Amino acid sequence: MACLLMRPAISLPRILNVSPRLMLSRGFASQTVPLAYDRHDPPTSSPSGPKPPIIFMHGLFGSKRNNRSISKVLARDLNRTIYAVDLRNHGDAEHNEKHDYTAMAHDVEAFVQDHKLGSVSLIGHSMGAKTALTVALQSPDIVENVIAVDNAPVDAALRADFPNYVRGMKKVEDANVTKASEADKIMSEFEESLPVRQFLLSNLIREPGSPQLKFRNPLSILASSLDNMGDFPFKNPDEVRYNKPALFIRGTRSHYIPDEVLPVIGRFFPLFELRDVESGHWVISENPEAFRQAVVEFLQEKE
Template sequence: MQATTRRMPPFLHPKHFNRTFIPLNRSFHASSGLRALDLAFDYHENGGKATGAPIVFLHGLFGSKKNNRSMSKALARDLNRPVYAIDLRNHGDSPHDKTHKYGALAEDTENFLRQHNLRESTLIGHSMGAKTVMTVALRSPSSCANIIAVDNAPVDAALASDFPMFVKGMQKVEEAKVKTQKEADKILEPFAKDLPVRQFLLTNLIKAPNESYLKFRIPVSILAHSLDDMADFPFTNPDENRFEKPALFVRGTKSHYVSDETIPIIGRFFPRFELVDVDAGHWVISEKPEEFRRAVVEFLQDKE
């Protein structure tokens, strides 16, 4: 059995809440005054046949809308719903900005929903994208019908040590002003041992305008300084902010981002949540696409 679904009770016993994950001394407000950016996106409509409520798909750190192309097409086909796969700020074809925090990412996403007049949307996000859709749901519950968060939880939790190493490797690649992907891969290898991860990171490597060398299209220095912000979560008090609509949390059982200890906290912020375990690491969608697709389809068909 590759995937296991657990429907969680809406209320969990207070004895589960005595850990120190949720200090109650700070809160987050929607009126943050952040400047929203216009986001690039791909649109998947199954040849014009997809007419249901929209799905908006958000990638993770160092990713782009291209990462979710195959899954977006599959969901548009299986659910008869159009899918917007977006590039978050500082990623893909979207604009760059020195501010890279979840408040800003959520502001951009909400602006995207308004610009395209998307109502009753499902927001799907992986990793950084997962915390972004959680942030949108908690600060603006009316902006979506439900959310699907993939391998992340609404807590402050340190990123895996891999991510700072990835940044160091990408900085080394840029310093070398490489001319081929092969050169870049060789420099990156000590910082990212797994070939699929290097291939994922190198999808961001493009020829610099009017230059003979390759450069990352993502602003590596901005993202390097934002790693601590990506580990944080802007809400800390579920008594002040709660999303009462359906939410699906998909976690990789070989990943540490959604530990058993975080489940009661998820239940407080998202009392109608369901949990699906997939036998995978952090890269759930690429590692086990069929299990992920099936979990999403079952969750959303159940809500229709």
């Protein structure tokens, strides 16, 4: 869901036009896809020179638009350029049958390489958090620090909400609706919360020449990939660690980072810090100011 903070900054919508290619990492190959992105520049340049840019990643069924307002604020407060990206099968990014954290991490690594960003800070919420953590463990040389919002580097089944969302979204498409109100009426059978429904329905588009609304997400691909979204590709913290700063922000009313997984986090990310924010799982939209403070304090301390 979109953050409500609005501050002035430069926003440049872009999409990287490169052909899919193979990314090699740790002995396996993955076809990467280009990531669509919005670039948010700080209003003034840093007197001490350019700072590492930030890549901001959304959660499942989200897009770069969800992080637009908070990205502008963070670009101003941190005096850094922020790339809010659309991960594969979301927003304006290309679709691909393979949808897991290893593949999404390779997309981000290719994005850093193709844009010649050098070393970056990563921020990700939910699915984006696990993607960011995978990049940090997989390619630590390109990651200055990482911020994971309400997700952890462990295997954990998704809540039943997400399969339910997919069923509702498929029913919307099958109904060939032409109005958002019609789609919302159907989705209300599957989700009581109006803000959550609005978040999901923000993915509806009307294709040229058609009166019908369809979801920009490939629902069949995401439906078959829900188990992957609960998994984490690295299982043994004795084999791989990220020995740079990491911040985990969790919602106090969310279950995604329970206390019992903190020892596992500490083994994968021995320099991690934990910050609790009064919210549910949708930390950034439910409590944007507390989220902003946590990010700014953490990154400013690392400069």
